[in-house]
Amino acid sequence: MASENVPLVDLRAQYLALKPEIMAAFEEVLEGMQLFIGPRQKAFEQEFATYCGCQYSVGNASGTNALELALRACDIGPGDEVITVSNTFIATVEAIALVGAIPVFVDIDPETYLMDWRQLESVLTPRTRAIVPVHLYGHPVEMQPVMDFARAHGLRVIEDASQAHGATYQGQRVGSFGDVGCFSLYFSKNLGAFGEAGICTTNNADLAEKMRMYRDHGSRVRYLHEVIGSNARMDELQAAVLLIKMPHLERWNAARQAHAQTYTEQLRDVVDAVPVVRDWGSHVYCYYVIQIPQRDQFRAALQEEGIGTNIHYPTPLHLQPACAQYGYKAGMLPVTEALASQIVSLPMYPELTEKQLQHVINTVKKYASSLASNR
Template identity: 50%
Template structure:
């Protein structure tokens, strides 16, 4: 069997370090925020190249607070994409704003920057690109458009820990960057966690207050805040795992290179890495017209796969009130029907990658239908 993700294998390699960190955290009795979280905030901000990091209880909370800190609220609009996890859009809804969707680039499936100008209105307050699957969005044009229109840029980097855009790590490039430490992420907690990073001291200060009931001092609530604090034990665990992240990323990139080589020439589209990008392969997703049949065949051979995401956010029942329908985002909609995520985690073996590719190749030989371009 080849699992889609094997967190047990990862834990086995760092068990002694994690247990020591947990013991240290428990002994400190600093169970919410505290010194371990503060140290992790500093270390992760430095890792991304940002001046400040604010730890929160989830990636969704990071997005929510980043939007609030940027002044986004009722009546405002945020330009974003539908090819993402629902949390990106939910956070916009939380602050009372309206998402304005633009389609994605067919190659990277990140925001199609050529579509942004037409989406901007007098109500636009921010642009929220998503670094999907670990490949950065094209940020320079986004930043240029934002500057001309006096908009904030908030990066959704939940899937892109350590990814680089033109030599700079994502998250630190826009006004605010939002990360998730959900267990399955490239850098995952043993529970929930998230962080906002920024180079703006005032924005960092606002996020720091908002995550802790809007207070600077205990019982002095200057803002209407939230209980979005990171737990001390997660900060301690994430400090351990951060030390291994670059090695894990190198392994992911080796697996992706191996996949690319072994799947070359088949009737499917492989993920790409543009010249200006460093892809960290949170997901290795191929595109193929017979996606569902391929998934069933792989499952029958003990190979687990996943689909990210079968229904774009703009077509989800919960978000019909935003007024979008089938056909509005053709590239996004076509990709949602074709993407299949193959096993990808650092502890994969070469033999496992080969097994997956041989199974995909065998399926490919049984069908002549190619992945349709979009």
């Protein structure tokens, strides 16, 4: 039935709830015609910094820009090595490559799918300059040992928190641990613009000033360019949307957590693995990722029932053609590689109804039952 269709993400439901406020804000922005680095961006930057427990934030044009600006501000450049993970979106590595640095991969924890900090020592070299832990799917990396390792070796830490707006580690929000926290505000994220945007958080005034300069063609004063920068400015229309959405983020995250709890309670004995939440962290479920046998057949079965799914991510970065130059081969990151063939994301967004949730759960159970009877 059409009423039971469940997309992977339903952006329209959120838009309709906020439409009058958003359209009024758009009209105000367009009347004033200050279309970037305007009052709404500055107000949003302040709100987001406060929310994350940071002194400063720097709005920009995308999560990829956020990572690149952070790396540049931390003086990471050609020949420097940056430790990160392969189980992430390619933007994490693109940013490292764009500043001329070299990504060095460690494997992941098989339960959380996040950076295994125990492996950091094994890849440390005299050229290592930074670590980019990725708070993937909405769950934080175990930051204390990462920070301890970084301090012991004089390394920068740049958090990729693109999928973890509001997630906490030991009660402290992600984005506030490292030198810089980087967030994507891509339209489908927990806090999303109407298109593309990003933001960096920091407690370092000098890094904040550098990132502001780099995002605006290397200038603090118009037409005076101190360094070669880029055009990574957040536009004022996106800032208007984000400023309206910001007060709703905690409620939306709570709805995601409630949906995840329902999924987990009903599916933990049905699928091979449900998301793990460590007792030191909170999960904000940008994605709800399970492991399931015969994944392609599973996705087809759900599609027939009107249910959208996705794979985040089917090919690890160290095996991507774009990363061939870094010399990684199949078998070098065994946990990451095994996971990539088994994971699938179920529908997850705050506006999911009880009926939709139950339809997904019932369909997953039906698939699992059918699989068991065919064995």
